[in-house]
Amino acid sequence: MKEIQEARIKRYFIDACKEIIRGEGVNSVSVRTIAERAGYSFATLYNYFKDIKELFIICVDEFLLESEEFIISRNIKSTGKQAILDKSIAFTMFFLQYPSIFKLVFTEDIRELRSQTTFKDKLDGIFSNLLSSDWNELVIENKKIKEELIKNTIYSSLLLYLNRFSPKEYKTFIDSITQQIKYILSFDDI
Amino acid sequence: MKEIQEARIKRYFIDACKEIIRGEGVNSVSVRTIAERAGYSFATLYNYFKDIKELFIICVDEFLLESEEFIISRNIKSTGKQAILDKSIAFTMFFLQYPSIFKLVFTEDIRELRSQTTFKDKLDGIFSNLLSSDWNELVIENKKIKEELIKNTIYSSLLLYLNRFSPKEYKTFIDSITQQIKYILSFDDI
DNA sequence: TTACAAAAATTAACAACGTTAATAATATTA
DNA sequence: TAATATTATTAACGTTGTTAATTTTTGTAA
Structure with a gap:
């Protein structure tokens, strides 16, 4: 009670x-x-x-869950590579919608080591949950490292676009991410 | 005077x-x-x-130049793909040495749009200068997008390692970057 | 219900922050 | 030397996160 x-x-x-x-x-x-x-x-x-950072950490966790729900709510019908691309773009969109969420989740100074250690696990969990069925459809190699490359492309592109205003144009930004993900997915084709 | x-x-x-x-x-x-x-x-x-942000922006520019000088000072003797890998790791090392420099350069809030617009150009310039001769030795395709993937891998990995303490182990961090860069460079081999 | 103890919420206060306005010190020029 | 322009400093403001002291509310026993 x-x-x-x-x-x-x-x-x-x-x-x-x-x-x-x-x-x-x-x-x-x-x-x-x-x-x-x-x-x-x-x-x-x-x-x-304990302090405002403890509150921030909780918000980070919840925003991450929201990002996953956001992608699910988009009800993406595509399959395979196209699904991986679509969901990746959807993930990006979530943070574009609220740049401050990206800032809090990725760049804000919230050094609570206890909780921090599992941050990347949570991030990885989101992608893993969302994309595992799509990966299974594909007959390609190095799925794990491909997923890692896709994630790094997204995080880094968001960082430079939202924090350093590069590129200036939204379209350029989306095109660049799309091109890179497509390129990653095109490797090792059988 | x-x-x-x-x-x-x-x-x-x-x-x-x-x-x-x-x-x-x-x-x-x-x-x-x-x-x-x-x-x-x-x-x-x-x-x-004008304010402390104007001073920060100048420091960002100078730190970026220092990162380039740092790599040059390492006097890397390798060529081709190995040189690209070595220089990429050297670039990463520069920011590992001073995590606060990474924080200032990539994540600190210094929204001076005038100067910000060219931030990525400066970043790209560093890689372009350092790696152009190495790329020229290689007979592969999509060099531009490969370089972009490598950069994004580095920025994102540094962001998660320095800001979110993932992975916890230094060795895991370096191995992961190395593996990804090698993988990127292995595409389209002729 | 009343009296008291425990819990919860509030105000007061502190040190540090970025920034501006008013003032003091220094250089420059006539 | 006197007047002026330039540069540097102190004082002050509003804001930040945080803690301590204080008030208010809640729960319990007589």
């Missing part, structure tokens, strides 16, 4: 934080803005979270 | 900033710590830079 109430209040803070990031952006997020939206004083946050 | 003196004082601030980033790390950098090391009051910085 005590735990339920505590979880409920934690939820208010988590949702407030996520809302601000989605709306005003990660630069508008602060202990005070979060608490205000949650309906509490800023100091109350510290009764439920 | 006026310009020389002004450039000289700007240099004090730039060098102070770079020193702190190399030494104590980017988290220790502030208007006050920079000015203190430069031998001036914190407000003096604003007589020479």
